[in-house]
Amino acid sequence: MILAGDIGATKTLLAIYNSSTMQPLVQYSYSSTAYAHFDELLQTFLHKVNKPHIAAMCLGVAGPVLAGSCQTLNLPWTLHVNKLQQQTHCMRVQLLNDLEAMGHGIQHLSPTDYDCLTPELPAQQGNIALLAAGTGLGEAFLYWDGSQHHVIATEGGHTDFAPQTELEIELLRFLQRQYQHVSYERLLSGVGLFQIYQFLCEYDKQAEEPEITRQLQTVPDPSALISQFAMTRHSVLCTRALDIFMQIYGAEAGNMALKVLSYGGVYLGGGIAPKILTALQTSYFLQAFRAKGRYQVINAKIPVYVILNQQIGLLGAAWYAKTHL
Structure with a gap:
């Protein structure tokens, strides 16, 4: 046994x-x-x-x-x-x-265990990138030697967050007031989504609906509620927070794809991705994933999968x- x-x-x-x-x-x-x-x-x-x-x-x-x-x-x-x-x-x-x-585990998944965000792209052999946002952010990759994959662990989730827009620069400054080091995990995690929401409340100076504020203050996991309000369009601030989360997730997934040339695909694991699957299927994530300047031609050929098997x-x-x- x-x-x-x-x-x-x-x-x-x-x-x-x-x-x-x-x-x-x-x-x-x-x-x-x-x-x-x-x-x-x-x-x-x-x-x-x-x-x-x-x-x-x-x-x-x-x-x-x-x-x-x-x-x-x-x-x-x-x-x-x-x-x-x-x-x-x-x-x-x-x-x-x-x-x-x-x-x-990726190598033993059945077709019902994942969802493809890029159905227009055929599956290929090659290196694979794996990112999992949940309580924290984990990253690993699978090296393809021509006949089989070899899994290599990393602590890439703790690398420096690199803002891409003026708004993300302000988000970085907001987090720097709280943390000595701002990593991708500070944002691409359950706590991270809530921090993005808190930043927007301060940055936009826009009042939230009182009932939504009350619920966020009383639940043990406000990030889960933020994603629910965002996908049902019950809150403008929650929707914007999730949009920013997806853009940062897409950008970091794209970084990982370039670093390991993951023609075999990028897989999103962890507990968050399946819960926001309908949001990931919109353009924000893939736009950020492919927005790599001259190298967008590479990332545009790389398939992306969401692991559903928890x-x-x-x-x-x-x-x-x-x-x-």
Whole structure:
């Protein structure tokens, strides 16, 4: 049996897979913040599934993995391969960056697991770029060697935000008053969408509808509500915030496409893209994706996909355990 996991700042998925059929036998979702340490969560899971014999274990973790260890960026957790080996009595254990796990999952998606934003472009072989906006922004790419893909993890979501318009320059200045370093993750994340909205409230000096303001102040995730109000056109400010979010997302996806020449496609993962799919299908995202001056002729040939399967990280971790461990 294979133990696979997808560890995020918001939730953690753990599952036991049959290594022959690659079907999950049992799967549980946990609130990550409910546990002080990952080993507590893992112990809870192992007790619930009656401590099965585990032949291989792979966990995708939101953070950089170095020498078999990972200090998660948005949780007070540190994971070590040797400690996991002791806890599970399994010697074949691997930690992957969460986007690296997603990259392995891309290769096992079915056609119903994603939506193509560029149906006019045929699928091609080549490098693949992967971006996932959710609690944070993850980035990875898949190198094509002529016969297979090799997944390479990055921390590209933490690179410097590069504004492209006068309005985005003012947005950068707004964020610089709050943060020492303004990365793409500050904007292309759940918190980022809310910060774009807050910036517009200050910049436009336009009053929001009182009922919308009240709802945004009382919900635990105002960004989700902003996107809902934007797509239903219930709020001018929410609509503008989502438009700016899509333009920045498109620009950074286009940057990634050029950096790795991802003729095999750009894939958008994470929890945000499927929720704003109808908005992504409009022109804002693709216009920014292709607006690369002389090199727009390259990005105009690159297909873009939205991953709909929210368990791609778990799927990728399971397949990595089967094929590499």
